[in-house]
Structure formats: C-alpha cells, structure tokens
Amino acid sequence: MGKYKMHILICSGAGCRASASELIQNKFELVLKAKGLENEVQVVTTACFGFCEKGPIVKILPDNTFYIEVKPEDAEEIIEEHIIKGRQVSRLLYAATINKEVVSNAQNSGLHKKQIRVALRNCGFIDPENIEEYIARDGYSALGKCFEMLPQTVVDVIKESGLRGRGGGGFPTGLKWEIASKYKADQKYVVCNADEGDPGAFMDRSILEGDPHSVLEAMAICAYSIGADQGIIYVRAEYPLAIERLKVAINQARQYGLLGNDILGSGFNFDVEMRYGAGAFVCGEETALIYSMEGLRGEPTIKPPFPTESGYKGKPTNVNNVETFANIPVIINKGAKWFSSIGTEKSKGTKVFALAGNINNVGLIEVPMGTTLREVIYEIGGGIKDGKKFKAVQTGGPSGGCLTEKHLDTPIDFDNLLAAGSMMGSGGMIVMDEDDCMVSMAKFYIEFSVEESCGKCTPCRIGNKRLYEILDKITKGEGTLNDLDLLRNLSGVIKDTSLCGLGQTSPNPVLSTLDNFYDEYIAHIVDHKCPAGRFKALLQYAINPELCVGCTLCAKNCPVNCISGERKKAHVIDFEKCIKCGACMDACKFNAISIQ
Amino acid sequence: MAKIKLGKDKLDKLIEICKSFNNESSELINVLHQTQKNFGYIPAEVQEVIARELNVSVAHVYGVVTFYSFFTMVPKGEFPISVCMGTACYVRGSDKVLEEFIKQLKVPVGQLTEDGKFSISCLRCVGACGLAPVVTIGERTYGRVAVGDVADILKEYQG
Numbered sequence: 001m002g003k004y005k006m007h008i009l010i011c012s013g014a015g016c017r018a019s020a021s022e023l024i025q026n027k028f029e030l031v032l033k034a035k036g037l038e039n040e041v042q043v044v045t046t047a048c049f050g051f052c053e054k055g056p057i058v059k060i061l062p063d064n065t066f067y068i069e070v071k072p073e074d075a076e077e078i079i080e081e082h083i084i085k086g087r088q089v090s091r092l093l094y095a096a097t098i099n100k101e102v103v104s105n106a107q108n109s110g111l112h113k114k115q116i117r118v119a120l121r122n123c124g125f126i127d128p129e130n131i132e133e134y135i136a137r138d139g140y141s142a143l144g145k146c147f148e149m150l151p152q153t154v155v156d157v158i159k160e161s162g163l164r165g166r167g168g169g170g171f172p173t174g175l176k177w178e179i180a181s182k183y184k185a186d187q188k189y190v191v192c193n194a195d196e197g198d199p200g201a202f203m204d205r206s207i208l209e210g211d212p213h214s215v216l217e218a219m220a221i222c223a224y225s226i227g228a229d230q231g232i233i234y235v236r237a238e239y240p241l242a243i244e245r246l247k248v249a250i251n252q253a254r255q256y257g258l259l260g261n262d263i264l265g266s267g268f269n270f271d272v273e274m275r276y277g278a279g280a281f282v283c284g285e286e287t288a289l290i291y292s293m294e295g296l297r298g299e300p301t302i303k304p305p306f307p308t309e310s311g312y313k314g315k316p317t318n319v320n321n322v323e324t325f326a327n328i329p330v331i332i333n334k335g336a337k338w339f340s341s342i343g344t345e346k347s348k349g350t351k352v353f354a355l356a357g358n359i360n361n362v363g364l365i366e367v368p369m370g371t372t373l374r375e376v377i378y379e380i381g382g383g384i385k386d387g388k389k390f391k392a393v394q395t396g397g398p399s400g401g402c403l404t405e406k407h408l409d410t411p412i413d414f415d416n417l418l419a420a421g422s423m424m425g426s427g428g429m430i431v432m433d434e435d436d437c438m439v440s441m442a443k444f445y446i447e448f449s450v451e452e453s454c455g456k457c458t459p460c461r462i463g464n465k466r467l468y469e470i471l472d473k474i475t476k477g478e479g480t481l482n483d484l485d486l487l488r489n490l491s492g493v494i495k496d497t498s499l500c501g502l503g504q505t506s507p508n509p510v511l512s513t514l515d516n517f518y519d520e521y522i523a524h525i526v527d528h529k530c531p532a533g534r535f536k537a538l539l540q541y542a543i544n545p546e547l548c549v550g551c552t553l554c555a556k557n558c559p560v561n562c563i564s565g566e567r568k569k570a571h572v573i574d575f576e577k578c579i580k581c582g583a584c585m586d587a588c589k590f591n592a593i594s595i596q
Numbered sequence: 597m598a599k600i601k602l603g604k605d606k607l608d609k610l611i612e613i614c615k616s617f618n619n620e621s622s623e624l625i626n627v628l629h630q631t632q633k634n635f636g637y638i639p640a641e642v643q644e645v646i647a648r649e650l651n652v653s654v655a656h657v658y659g660v661v662t663f664y665s666f667f668t669m670v671p672k673g674e675f676p677i678s679v680c681m682g683t684a685c686y687v688r689g690s691d692k693v694l695e696e697f698i699k700q701l702k703v704p705v706g707q708l709t710e711d712g713k714f715s716i717s718c719l720r721c722v723g724a725c726g727l728a729p730v731v732t733i734g735e736r737t738y739g740r741v742a743v744g745d746v747a748d749i750l751k752e753y754q755g
Contacts, residue, residue, distance in 0.1 A: 015724040018737035052726025199682035202723035237629065237666050238722065276629055278664030279720070295624035297663040356684035356725035363726060394683065430683045444686055448720075454663070 004042040006083060007061040011124065013048030013209055014202070014241055016055040020072065021045075024056055027075040041083055047210025049124040050364035054094060059124070067092040114375055116342065118350045119166075119326040120366045123210030128245050131252040134213040140258050142332035146221050147266040154225040155181055158328070160336035162348035167193055167284065167321030168399065168425045169501070170347075170414040180308040180318040181226040188228035189317040190219050191307075192325055193289060194235040194242070197281035198397035199448065201428030203352040204322035206364050208235070208242035211326065212249035216259065216272060218328035223270045226318055231272040234289055238279065246274060281398075281452035284426075285500050286311075286319040288454065299456045300500035321426070323352055343369035347413035357394075357430040358385045370411040373403060377431060388433040392516070396425030398445045398452070399505030401512025402438065421512045423505070437532035438517040439524055443471040445509035453502065460503030463494040467510060474521065477528040484521055488514060533595060539580050540596045545570035547592035554584035554593060602641055609634060610642060614649035621650045624660055628667055637671045673708050673715035675753045680730040682721030689743075690729035694718065696746040697731075713753065 010016075010025050025043055032038045049057050054068035058078070065088055067078065074092060081087045117123075126133035134140070146154050159174025180188065192215055196204040208215065219231040235243055250272055253259040261269045275293045282288045288298035290312050311317025327349060331339045340348045347369040353376065356362050360382035367376060373393060377383070384390050392402040401422035403410070410416050414424050432441065446468045455461045470487055473479050491507030498504045514521065523529050533539065543554070543563075550568040555561075562578050565571030573584070585593040602610070613630045617623035627646060632638055638661055647654040661667045679685075679694040694716070698704060701714050708715045724730050727739025731749070738749060 014722065015726045018722075018724045018727055018730070018739055052724070055726055197720065199686075199721045200684040200725055202721070202725060205723045238719070276625065277666075278625055278629065279666035280664050281720075292625065295620075295622040295626075295660070297659055354725065356728065357687045362684070362728070397683070428683065430687060432687055436687055441687075444683070451665075 004040060006041045008041060008043045008078075008083075009046045009059040009061060009124070010043065011047070011049050011055060011057040011059075012045040013052070013055075013206060014239075015048070015052040016057060017241070019056045021056040023072045024058065024070055024075065027072040028058075028079070031075050031079050035079065035084070037079070037083065041079075044127050045129075046124045046126060047128050048206040048364055050120070050206075050366075051094075051361065052364070053360065053362035066094065068094045114371065114380055115366055116350050116368050117366050118330050118339075118342075119207060119214075119323050119352050120210070120364065121330065122214065123206060123364075126211070128210050128212055129248050131213060131249065131256060131258075134211070135256075138333060139213055139329075140217050142329035143217050143220050143224075143258070144264055145332055146224055147264060147268065151181065151225045151227065154221065154332070157336050158225075158331060161331045161339040162336075162343075162346075163324065163327055163331065163339065164347060164414060165321060166323035166327070166351065166426070168396070168423065170424060173320060173324055176308060176318060176320070177222060177226055179306070180228075180316050183309055183316040185316050187230070187313075187315045188223075188226055189312045189315060190223045190226070190228045190231040191286075191289070191293070191312065191317055191319040192219055192231065192233040193284065193286065193319050193321045194233055194239075195277045195284045195289060196236060196239075196322070196426065197277075197284050197452075198426050198428045200356050200430050201354045201397060201426050203354050203364060203427045205239050205242050207322050207326050207352075208239070209245050212242075212245050213253065214329055215246075215322055215325045216249055216253055218325035219272060220259070220263065220270045221328055221332060222318060222320065222325070224268055226316075228316075228318070229269045229271070231270060232275055232293060232312070233272060234275045234277060234283075234293055236279075237276045243274070243276070250274075280454070281448075282454045282500070282502050285502060288500070289319065290317065297454070299454045300502075302499060323427070344411060344413045344416075346415055351412070351424070351427060353427045353429045355381050355429050355431070358388065358433040358436070359383070359431040360385055367412075369413045372409050372411055374408040376412070376429070377408070381431065384431065384433050386433075388435065390431070391434050391436060392432045392438065392441075394422075394430040394432065394441065394509075395428065396423035396505075396508070397428045398448045399423060399501065399508055400425045401508045402432075402441070402516055404516045421515060422508070435532050437530055438513045438520050439471065439475055439530070440532070442510045442513045443468065443475060446471060446506070449502065449506035453506075457497075457499040457503060459494045459497040460499070460506065463490055463498075464503075464506055466490060467494070467507065471510070474524050475530070477524065479521075479525040481525060483525070484514065484518075540575060541573055541578060541580065541582070541585060541593055542596050543571050543573055543584075544592045544594065547590050549590055549592075551589070553587045553589065557583045557587040559583060602645065606635070606642075607645065610645045611649060614646060619649055619651070621652045621656075624650060624652070624657065625664070628657075628661060628664075632667060637668045639669055670706065671708065671715075672717075674713050675733050677714055677716045678719045678732045679716070680720070680722055680724075680728070680732075681718040682725065682728075684721070684725035685729040688728040690731075690741075692743050693729050693731065693741050693746065696743045697750075700746060700750060714750075 028043050058070045059066040081089050155177045163173045164170040280298050283292045283298040285300045286307050288300040292298040307317040343349050350366050350368050352366045392404050394402050407420050417424050449464045450468050453460045470483050494507050548570040555563040562574040643657045647657045703709050705716050731738045731741045
C-alpha cells in the first residue's frame with residue numbers, strides 16, 4: 001500500500017457481495033477516475049470486517065472511518081466530501097444502537113472494543129488475492145523462522161502455547177502434531193478441515209476468503225514439524241468464493257517459491273492440493289473426512305487407530321481446522337508465552353464466533369477466551385433486536401446446547417461451556433429472543449441430525465428419528481408427559497452408544513432445552529399452547545367483540561365457513577372447525593382478529 | 597448392465613471427464629462434481645457410465661451420489677430457488693418464507709414446476725447470516741426476505 005495517499009477498502013465477503021459490493025467497487029473506481037484521483041487513492045477489496053449486519057461496509061484509510069450500508073450511488077458523495085474535502089459523510093456512519101452515539105472510527109465502536117484479533121488479524125486489512133500484502137504483514141516469516149528450528153522444537157512451541165483445536169473438540173494441537181511426528185512412514189499428510197457444516201457458522205469461510213495465505217503458511221509449518229510433504233485442503237463446495245481465493249493463493253505461493261520444492265532454500269518440499277466436500281455435515285468428523293477425500297461415502301470409523309497413525313490412504317495424517325491453522329504463524333512469530341498469556345487457565349488464546357440470530361450486530365467477532373456471554377451479546381453484539389428480551393444463546397450448533405440468562409456471566413472457554421451443558425463447537429452463536437420457541441429449536445436441530453446422520457450406526461440413525469417424531473408430536477399439541485421421560489432416556493442411549501461425535505452429541509439440544517426450558521415443554525403438552533406462538537396447530541384465532549363492527553368480511557373470506565354472526569354485530573369463530581389459515585385476520589380491516 | 601441410452605455427445609463428455617481424473621476410483625467425488633456442473637444433475641444412466649469408466653459398481657456410485665446432499669438425481673428448474681435453512685435464517689423466519697414459495701408455486705421441495713421454470717430446495721447456510729433470511733435464485737442472492745416479498749420476487753422471473 002505504498003504510494004497511495006488514501007485507501008478505500010470495500011468488503012467483498014460473501015455477505016457483502018450478496019448486497020452488490022462489486023457494483024460499489026466499480027462505481028468508486030469510475031468516480032475516482034473521473035476526478036483524476038486514480039493514482040492517489042486506491043480501491044482495495046478485502047474480506048469480512050465482521051460487521052455483516054450493516055453491510056456492505058466501506059472503510060477509508062488512513063483515518064479508519066467506516067461507512068455502513070453503502071450503496072453504489074453513495075460513491076460520488078463519499079469521494080467528493082470525504083476524500084476531497086476531508087469531511088465525513090455522517091449519514092452513512094454507524095450509530096450504536098444502545099446509546100445512539102455515532103461511531104466513525106472502527107476501533108472505537110463497541111463491536112471492536114473487547115476484541116483481540118489473532119486468527120482474523122488480516123481479515124479486512126489486506127487484499128486476499130495479493131500475496132505481497134500478506135508478506136508485508138509478516139506473512140511467511142514464521143515459516144522462515146521454523147526452518148532455523150528443529151521440527152521437534154516447532155512442536156514444542158505449539159505445545160507450550162496451549163493451543164487447542166478450534167473445530168469443536170478442543171484437542172491440544174501440539175500434542176496431535178507430536179503424535180503424528182512420532183510415526184514413521186514414507187509419506188505423511190497435513191489436512192486442513194474446511195468443511196464448515198455447522199448451520200449459522202461462517203468463521204472458517206471468512207478466514208479462507210480473507211486470509212488464505214495464513215492457512216497455507218500454517219500447513220507448511222505443520223508439515224515441516226511432522227515430516228510431511230503433501231497438504232490437502234478439504235473445503236465445502238458451497239463456498240465458491242473461498243475455493244477461488246484458495247486457488248489464487250496456492251498459485252501465488254508456488255510462484256514465490258513458498259510452496260513446491262526446496263522452499264526458501266531449506267531443502268524442505270511441500271505442496272497443497274484441494275478436495276471438495278459435497279454437502280455432508282458428518283464429513284467434519286476426521287475419519288469421515290478422510291473417506292470422503294478418498295472418493296467414498298463419508299462414514300466415520302471407530303478410533304483408534306487415529307488418523308495421526310493411519311489416515312488418508314492409510315498414512316499418518318494430521319487434520320486441523322482452518323481457525324486452528326490461522327493461529328499458528330502468530331504463535332511462531334510472537335512466541336508461546338505471548339499466546340498463553342491470553343485466555344483462561346485451560347483455554348488459551350482467542351476464539352472466533354459467528355454472531356447471528358436475533359441480535360443487533362450480526363457478524364464475526366474474535367474475543368479472548370474467558371470473555372463472558374454478556375460482554376459478547378450486549379457490548380459487542382449491541383443487544384437483542386427490536387429491544388426484545390434475551391432468552392437463550394445456542395452454541396456448538398447441532399452438537400451443542402442452549403445457554404440462558406443464568407449463564408450470561410460465565411466466562412466462555414471449552415470447559416465452562418461443557419459444564420453448562422453446551423459446548424464450544426466451531427463457533428456458531430445464535431441468539432434467541434422471547435419470541436423463539438425452544439421446543440421448536442430442539443426439533444430444528446434434531447431434524448438436522450436426522451438428515452445428516454450417515455446411517456451407519458443404529459442409535460444415531462433410528463434414535464434421532466424417534467426423537468424427532470416425539471418432538472413433532474409435542475409441537476402439534478399431541479404430546480404426553482410420558483414423552484418427556486422417553487425423550488430423556490432415549491437421548492441418554494443415543495449419546496452412550498453412537499459411534500462418532502455426531503451421534504454422541506446430537507441429543508444435546510433436546511437435553512439442554514429440557515433442563516433449561518422445561519416449562520415450555522409443559523406448556524405445549526398440558527396447556528396445548530406454544531408460548532412463543534410458533535406452531536399453527538397450537539394457535540387459536542379469536543375475534544375481539546369490542547373491535548368487531550360486524551362487516552362480515554371475515555365470514556365471507558373463511559374457506560370453511562366457521563365464522564358466524566349477524567350483520568353489524570360481533571362475529572364468532574368456531575374453534576372446532578377453524579383450520580387456522582389466517583384468511584380472516586388478513587381480511588379484517590379493524591384489527592379485531594388476533595392469535596391467542 | 598442396462599443398455600445406455602445417452603446421446604453420443606453426452607457420452608463422450610462423460611468419458612472425457614472421467615479421463616481427466618485418470619479414471620481413478622478415488623476421484624469419484626471430483627468426477628461427480630464435474631458431471632453435475634456440465635449436466636445439471638446426475639441421473640441413473642449417467643451413473644452407469646461413470647461406474648463403468650472408473651471400474652467400480654453402479655451401487656458404489658449410487659451410494660456416493662445419494663450420500664451427499666450436493667448431488668441431485670433430478671433436474672433443477674431454469675431458476676432454482678434455494679431457501680437457507682441454517683439456524684440464523686431459521687430463527688428469523690425462513691421456514692415461513694419456504695412455505696410461501698411452496699404455496700405460490702404449488703410444488704414440494706425437490707421438484708420442478710410444470711413449466712420447468714422453478715424448483716425449490718433448502719440449503720444449509722450460505723454464510724450470509726447478516727442478511728437472514730436468505731434466498732438464492734440462480735446466482736442472485738436475496739437478503740432479509742419476508743413472506744410478503746415472495747410474490748414480488750417470483751414476478752421478476754415470470755415475465
């Protein structure tokens with residue numbers, strides 16, 4: 001970024017691209033050219049700034065102003081006012097939802113306070129399709145540093161840092177590397193697990209789109225330390241932009257001699273190829289992932305043997321997740337001590353979360369381990385949408401559980417979340433408000449597990465299906481109190497007897513909602529009511545006699561003729577016949593019909 | 597094996613795809629990705645050709661095709677509609693949006709409308725959770741879709 005006086009950074013992450021950030025880029029370039037500024041101001045496309053809710057985002061450097069919800073037609077004004085006259089365009093600045101304080105500087109917003117960016121250090125700062133920008137920010141220097149150390153020393157540094165796998169399990173990364181390094185074989189593999197299947201989680205996608213070289217560099221470091229020379233990235237086919245950026249990055253790294261034979265004159269050879277997933281959640285499990293890479297159905301097998309002993313093509317294979325890899329170069333550069341000074345006793349460093357659901361600032365955040373849920377939701381996330389009441393936050397996706405108000409002050413780390421009946425998972429954090437039905441959430445996740453179960457072992461294949469049927473019954477108002485015991489027992493059996501992590505954790509959403517929201521289950525079963533009004537079968541339409549003027553419009557629109565009443569007198573709905581289509585409510589001009 | 601009824605140009609293309617992966621059975625998933633990219637879907641007879649070329653059983657190919665949700669054995673519409681059913685979209689009401697598409701087009705998920713114009717499918721998270729609920733039609737993405745928007749969106753394509 002040398003000769004230019006100013007830079008206009010435009011987010012081109014998947015979220016902002018969907019809101020036409022490409023058109024915005026073109027427009028900025030056109031206007032700059034028209035004003036003869038193209039040699040002084042550079043337009044750079046970067047990846048996710050983490051503020052997806054208000055996208056597309058445009059950031060101006062050096063003064064670090066960020067504009068939200070920018071449209072192509074705003075380009076002219078931003079350039080005319082900000083770039084030329086040096087005045088911020090206040091209508092496009094972000095006004096914090098809580099105190100309405102206008103925030104212009106990215107560093108000062110609540111969103112960025114409390115955050116420490118390690119894995120996301122380059123996301124939103126560099127052009128991911130330009131290797132020189134990565135190198136300018138210390139890129140590939142960690143790899144160079146490693147060549148001056150013995151492979152075992154590199155493993156020791158990672159061990160000492162206390163880094164644990166960010167894909168969900170939390171296995172110590174250094175230990176995994178050490179095990180892989182101990183096995184002797186003619187060929188070993190380093191695999192990057194980029195099969196981010198957790199619905200509502202997009203951390204890995206953002207890293208791959210925003211900083212692909214950090215993953216490549218880390219894979220090379222891992223390969224050097226365990227004695228591998230081939231890397232494979234297994235990435236979801238649903239992430240076309242991430243695939244594209246990875247391909248560009250791999251080619252550039254090869255051109256610069258950072259992949260291939262005799263890297264940096266060290267005599268170390270390493271290259272990376274890509275494999276594509278095809279939409280199977282279970283392939284995030286490492287043995288299933290390896291089968292999928294071999295062109296087979298992704299069905300997990302019993303461990304041991306672990307992939308570190310016998311993995312891809314029967315050779316020792318070290319599988320790490322994208323975010324885990326993204327931490328590696330920083331640990332090498334800044335040292336294990338620095339890394340382990342961040343976080344809690346047993347969970348070191350930071351964690352990236354994808355904040356989504358009914359929260360004001362949907363987006364990507366990175367906080368030190370030990371940050372509380374309250375800080376994440378209220379200070380960074382800006383609180384609940386439309387001023388509603390917080391009800392629960394779901395972490396760990398289909399394998400995790402719901403955390404409630406009483407957990408708000410729990411410091412987030414691997415062990416605390418497990419103790420609270422949820423889990424860290426890969427980092428999806430879905431916030432729910434008072435209008436969300438928890439029985440419905442449990443059913444949603446079980447439906448997911450039913451669809452995604454590979455079908456190999458019986459408890460998971462059939463057990464989850466039964467759980468789903470019971471939950472479906474309850475949401476239709478046909479459940480009994482016995483069903484609640486059955487849900488609990490069956491969940492226990494599935495957890496204890498399933499083969500892989502998917503089955504062993506799939507009943508968690510049911511158990512944690514039973515623990516924390518037992519009342520809601522009771523309401524569905526005993527009172528035949530859904531407190532959140534989610535289920536049609538449990539709704540009742542009613543006419544307020546005080547508001548009804550007897551215009552007969554509702555009766556005329558009712559497809560089953562269940563509304564009766566004389567003209568100019570209040571009408572009544574026959575609940576027995578009503579099919580709950582809502583036609584009467586749509587037709588009523590006096591707001592006299594409501595759902596109970 | 598049943599007689600293959602595929603046209604010659606399609607057959608040649610398939611053989612070419614398999615060959616580009618050295619007819620290796622471990623490349624099956626890559627072969628299927630390329631096939632679906634070219635043909636739009638992977639019907640039974642196409643699977644038979646792939647099985648023959650890679651020297652594996654048709655059952656093996658069928659097993660893989662049906663295991664992965666990305667692969668489909670039925671063709672998609674001219675304008676394939678996908679409603680995101682990821683958690684973030686779900687809590688913001690994507691199930692209601694899906695219902696509305698089904699109601700308006702009168703086809704269930706996974707099937708084509710009579711004129712072949714539309715097909716509806718669900719997908720898991722496109723990663724644009726800030727825009728939830730998200731609907732994609734072909735390459736276009738629609739964010740913050742409300743039930744009331746469905747008719748207007750469809751009108752764009754019905755012209």
